[in-house]
Amino acid sequence: MTTVISLADLGWRPLFQQALTLEQLESGVIARVLGVDRDRLLLCSEQSQWHEPLEKRWHEVPIDERPTVGDWVWLQPEVPGTLTLLPRQTLLQRVASGTQPKPQLLAANIDTLLIVSSCNADFNPARLERYLALAMEAGAMAVIVLTKADLSSEADDYREAAQALHAATPVVVLNALDHSAVDLLKPWLAPGQTVAILGSSGVGKTTLTNTLLGEGRFSTAGIREQDAKGRHTTTARQMVHLPDGGWIVDTPGMRELRLGDASEGVDRVFDDIVDLASHCRFADCHHQGDKGCALEAAVEKGTLDPDRLKRFLKLKRETANAQQTVWERRQRYKAFGKMARSVQNAKNEKKR
Numbered sequence: 001m002t003t004v005i006s007l008a009d010l011g012w013r014p015l016f017q018q019a020l021t022l023e024q025l026e027s028g029v030i031a032r033v034l035g036v037d038r039d040r041l042l043l044c045s046e047q048s049q050w051h052e053p054l055e056k057r058w059h060e061v062p063i064d065e066r067p068t069v070g071d072w073v074w075l076q077p078e079v080p081g082t083l084t085l086l087p088r089q090t091l092l093q094r095v096a097s098g099t100q101p102k103p104q105l106l107a108a109n110i111d112t113l114l115i116v117s118s119c120n121a122d123f124n125p126a127r128l129e130r131y132l133a134l135a136m137e138a139g140a141m142a143v144i145v146l147t148k149a150d151l152s153s154e155a156d157d158y159r160e161a162a163q164a165l166h167a168a169t170p171v172v173v174l175n176a177l178d179h180s181a182v183d184l185l186k187p188w189l190a191p192g193q194t195v196a197i198l199g200s201s202g203v204g205k206t207t208l209t210n211t212l213l214g215e216g217r218f219s220t221a222g223i224r225e226q227d228a229k230g231r232h233t234t235t236a237r238q239m240v241h242l243p244d245g246g247w248i249v250d251t252p253g254m255r256e257l258r259l260g261d262a263s264e265g266v267d268r269v270f271d272d273i274v275d276l277a278s279h280c281r282f283a284d285c286h287h288q289g290d291k292g293c294a295l296e297a298a299v300e301k302g303t304l305d306p307d308r309l310k311r312f313l314k315l316k317r318e319t320a321n322a323q324q325t326v327w328e329r330r331q332r333y334k335a336f337g338k339m340a341r342s343v344q345n346a347k348n349e350k351k352r
C-alpha cells in the first residue's frame, strides 16, 4: 500500500501505541478524526481519507467519551462495531451554553491553543484568563495572539497587558491579513503539530487560518458568513493541513466560555497567587477579609493587582461549582452503570 501521509505527520505520538495490543496493530488501521458531523466522522489514515458512519452506540456513551476532532481511533474498516477511541493526550472542552451543564468537546490531542483577541475593545483580561485556564487544564501549550495590530497605535500596550496575565505564555502581535503572520506562528506549526484557534467572533480566526493556508478556503466575516437563518457558517469543526506541515482547527466564535472542572488550569494561570496564598495564616483562608491573609497584604503593599485577585477568586468559585456538578454526573453514570450491569446479569442468569 502506498503511504499518502506518515502517522508522524498526522500528529501520532508513540505513547498512543501503548493503548493497542500487537494484534490490534496488525489487524486494523489507526486513523485521526479530521472532522465530525452528527452521524459520521472524516477519518484520515496513512493511506486514505474517508467518511466513516458513526454508529448509534456512540450517541449513548457520555459526551466526553465520543470521538471529537483531533482524536485517534483504531478500527477494522470492513468490520462494523470495531471503531475504538484511543486515550487522549489533551482534551479541550467547555460547558455548553444552556441551562443544563453539559460538556462540549472542542478538540482532542491539541499541542497548542492559539488564544486570539484583537488590539481593540475585544481585549479582555478576564476572558483571556479563561482561555488560558482551558488550555492549561487540557494540558496544551497556550499562545496569546493579538490581531489587528495594523489598525491600532497601541499594539505595544496590548502586548504588555497580555504578557502581564501569565509570564510563561508567549504573546504574538500581528496582522492576520498579512503573510508575515506565517513566520511569527511557525514555532508552533511544525510538521505533526496540531493547533486549535479559539476566540470571540470577529477577532480574525478565519482570516488567520486562511493566511496560514495561503488561500481563501474559508469565508470570513461579512455577508458570506451568514447563512439564510442569519447564523455563522463556521459551525462544523475540522482540522486542516497547512502547507508547512502542521494542523489547524478553526472553531466557531464563542460568545461566552464556561469552564467546566478546570480548577487545576485556573491554579496554573494564577500560579504566583497560589504560591502566595500558601503564606496565608489559615489554610482555609477565603482571601476576603480573613485575618493574616497574604493575598490581601500583597494588595495593600501594591505588589498584587486587586482586579487580578478578584478575577482569580471568581474563576475559583466557578470551577468549584462545576466540579460539584461533574461529580454529581459521575455518580449518576456510576449508578446507571451498576443498574445496567445488574440488568445484564439478570438476563444472563435467565439464559442459563
Ligand SMILES: Nc1nc2c(ncn2[C@@H]2O[C@H](COP(=O)(O)OP(=O)(O)O)[C@@H](O)[C@H]2O)c(=O)[nH]1
Pocket: 147, 148, 149, 150, 151, 174, 175, 176, 177, 199, 200, 201, 202, 203, 204, 205, 206, 207, 208, 219, 220, 221, 222, 253
Ligand atoms: N486590518 C485587519 N483586519 C483583520 C485582521 N484580522 C481580521 N481582520 C478582519 O476582521 C474581520 C473578521 O475576521 P474573521 O476572520 O471573520 O473573524 P473570526 O470570526 O474570528 O473568524 C474580517 O473582515 C477580517 O478581514 C487584522 O489583523 N487586521
Ligand SMILES: [Mg+2]
Pocket: 205, 206, 207, 220, 221, 234, 252, 253
Ligand atoms: Mg470565523
Ligand SMILES: [Zn+2]
Pocket: 277, 280, 285, 286, 287, 288, 290, 292, 293, 294, 295, 296
Ligand atoms: Zn488569604
